[in-house]
Structures are given as C-alpha cells and as structure tokens.
Amino acid sequence: GAISQAVKLSLLSWFWNERFWLPHNVTWADLADPAPGVEYPKAGHLLSALPLALGIFAVRIFFERCIASPCASILQIQTELSRRAQPNAVLEKVFTSITKSPDSRHLEGLSKQLDWDVRKIQRWFRQRRNQDKPSTRTKFCESMWRFTFYLCIFIYGIRFLWQSLWMWDTRQCWYNYPYQVLTSGLYYYYITELSFYWSLMFSQFTDIKRKDFLIMFVHHLATISLISFSYVNNMLRVGSLVMCIHDSSDFLLEAAKLANYAKYQRLCDFLFVVFGMIFFVTRLVIFPFWILNTTLFESWEIIGPYPSWWLFNCLLLVLQLLHIIWSYLIARIAFKAIMRGKVCTNPPLSCLSNGCSAVNGCRQNESPNS
Numbered sequence: 001g002a003i004s005q006a007v008k009l010s011l012l013s014w015f016w017n018e019r020f021w022l023p024h025n026v027t028w029a030d031l032a033d034p035a036p037g038v039e040y041p042k043a044g045h046l047l048s049a050l051p052l053a054l055g056i057f058a059v060r061i062f063f064e065r066c067i068a069s070p071c072a073s074i075l076q077i078q079t080e081l082s083r084r085a086q087p088n089a090v091l092e093k094v095f096t097s098i099t100k101s102p103d104s105r106h107l108e109g110l111s112k113q114l115d116w117d118v119r120k121i122q123r124w125f126r127q128r129r130n131q132d133k134p135s136t137r138t139k140f141c142e143s144m145w146r147f148t149f150y151l152c153i154f155i156y157g158i159r160f161l162w163q164s165l166w167m168w169d170t171r172q173c174w175y176n177y178p179y180q181v182l183t184s185g186l187y188y189y190y191i192t193e194l195s196f197y198w199s200l201m202f203s204q205f206t207d208i209k210r211k212d213f214l215i216m217f218v219h220h221l222a223t224i225s226l227i228s229f230s231y232v233n234n235m236l237r238v239g240s241l242v243m244c245i246h247d248s249s250d251f252l253l254e255a256a257k258l259a260n261y262a263k264y265q266r267l268c269d270f271l272f273v274v275f276g277m278i279f280f281v282t283r284l285v286i287f288p289f290w291i292l293n294t295t296l297f298e299s300w301e302i303i304g305p306y307p308s309w310w311l312f313n314c315l316l317l318v319l320q321l322l323h324i325i326w327s328y329l330i331a332r333i334a335f336k337a338i339m340r341g342k343v344c345t346n347p348p349l350s351c352l353s354n355g356c357s358a359v360n361g362c363r364q365n366e367s368p369n370s
Contacts, residue, residue: 020307021233026178031234039182041234049191053198060145060199068141075262077137085127090114095128134207140261142207147254149196154247156192160185161244166237170294173237174302186236193243194227226315233308242291242316249278276334283323292316 018027031040085091090113094102102110102125111118134142166172201220204213230239252275259268295313303309 023306041182041231043232049194052195056199057202063145064141068144072137072140077140085124136261143254143257147251150251157244171298174299177303178234197223245282
C-alpha cells in the first residue's frame, strides 16, 4: 500500500510538473490562492462536464423524438423500410469480422460451406449492410440536433466575445498570463463545449454503429483532451477565439444537410456555397493570420516560450495543416458536384460531413475537436 501510494504520488508529480505546464517563475501554489472574488481555472472544474454531458445526452434524446421527428414528418421524410437479411450464424460471423465485402475466393468457400449460390450470398451481404445503415429520417434528426446546438453555442460565443477585450486586441490573451481571471461566461462556454463532446462519446455507443466508429471515437477523444489541456493551462482566451471560429461554419453544414434530406435542392446549394465561403475564410485566412499570429509571435514577445507553449502551438499548426487538407478536399468535391450540375447530391455532402467532423474534433486543437 505504501509503495503504490508513493508510485501514485510520483506519477502525479511527474504529470503536473510546473516546469512543463507553467511559464518560468510561476508555480501551482501561485495560482491556488487568488485574491477574494478571483478564480483561476482548475483541473477539478472539468469534472462538472461529465454530469452536464449526461444532461445534454438526455436533452438530445428528447429533442430528436419530440421536436426533430415531428419536423421530419411535416417535411414528409419517412423511414425507409429495408429488407432484413436472413439470419445466418456463419455469414454473420464473417460480416462482423471484415470491413469489406468478401472476395471471390472467400465467396466460393462460403458457397460450398453453406450450399448457397454465390449470388445469394452476395445479396445477403448487401441486405445486411443496408440493414445497419441509418435511415434518412434518423440522419435528419441527428443533423437537426447538431444544427441546433452549433447555432446556439455560436450565438452564445459571439455575444460573449463581442464584449471581451481579447477579441479586438489579441495581445490581451497574454497580458498578465497565467494570472487571468476565470469569468462565469468563459467557464460556461468552455464547459458546455466540453460536455457536448463528452455526450457525443456516450451517444456513439447507443447510435447505429457506423464504419467510421473508431475514427470518430478517436476524434472526440482528441477534442476532449485538447479542450481540457487548454483549460488547465489557462489558455481560455485564445481557446474561446478558436472555438468561435470553428462554430461559425459548423451549423451551416448541418443546415445544408437538413435541406438535402428534405430534398430542397436550391436551398441546399445556397447553404453549401455559404458554408464553403465561410469555411475557407475562417480556416485559411482568419485562423492563420489572427490566431497563429498571436499564439506564435505575440505570446513569444509577451510571455516567452515554455514546454506546454511549444506543445500548444504544435497542435495548432497540425490543426492548420488539417484545415488546408480539408479545404482542398471540399473544393475538389464541390468542383466535381458543380460539374455534374448539383452541389448537394448525397455523395458529396456525405463526404463533406465526414470531413468537417474530423475538422470539428480536431478542432479544439483549438486551444486548441474536434
């Protein structure tokens, strides 16, 4: 017991090493006892995100059933009825163990083992895949929930930041750092974003399991880690700017998807174009010339570099690289779709959905989500 306790204390001491987390000549003790009425971010605050995440998850279930589903009915979006595959233990085992359809050699082996025609086996796999695909109605409800959350959090964020000094002068992100007061508005903004991504982690295990399950799981986990990192490090000011930048286009993508599911082609095209323009401006112009400029150069001048500063900026640079990659993919998808005469056809929009999810999650590289 004494040895395990000593090891535990040693690991905690190593993890919370002041020379990694804090600027030179600053200790955890300096931040532990602020003046009356003043509060700094603490790691323990992050625990409040877990019960709130469960609450958001419950709200999502209520929202999808009682609000989004009736809206889908009004728009005449129905659940497609797909033919269920005939129960077969052998084929089910193969289906769950592979990511692609079995090759011809595998099909021949299954045909002999089951005494089934090859075409019948291929039809079984096709029906089994379709059986797991979420219906358009389900996707509509999910997108409506995300659209509502992203829109609300963006409105909250822009209203809060509009009154903050650091939105108009990014050097304010570093003056008197890390002795920057945690305001209630900043706390709620951060914890709500963190709780939302925790709720996405929870919902992955109750939603229909999709092919990108592992990718999205890692993506949500990375986002949660990055938001938590920036909170503990009290880089909340610049983190709030990054979150707002990314929130500015997320709700537009979901709106375009909603229009697509409802078969409002022109509205979908318009929303997609607006989304693309805002995405490119925020990710390729505002982020590098506003955010990276302050985190790399202004912060170096005001507080100087230290270990977690280097990590923070490396994560932001990785995020910027992802912005460039996804912008290229979005432009290529949009170009191909325009050449076909429709912007919001299902395949391109589906690809965009996956792409921007990765940006979102990685997004809080922000400060750095996912």
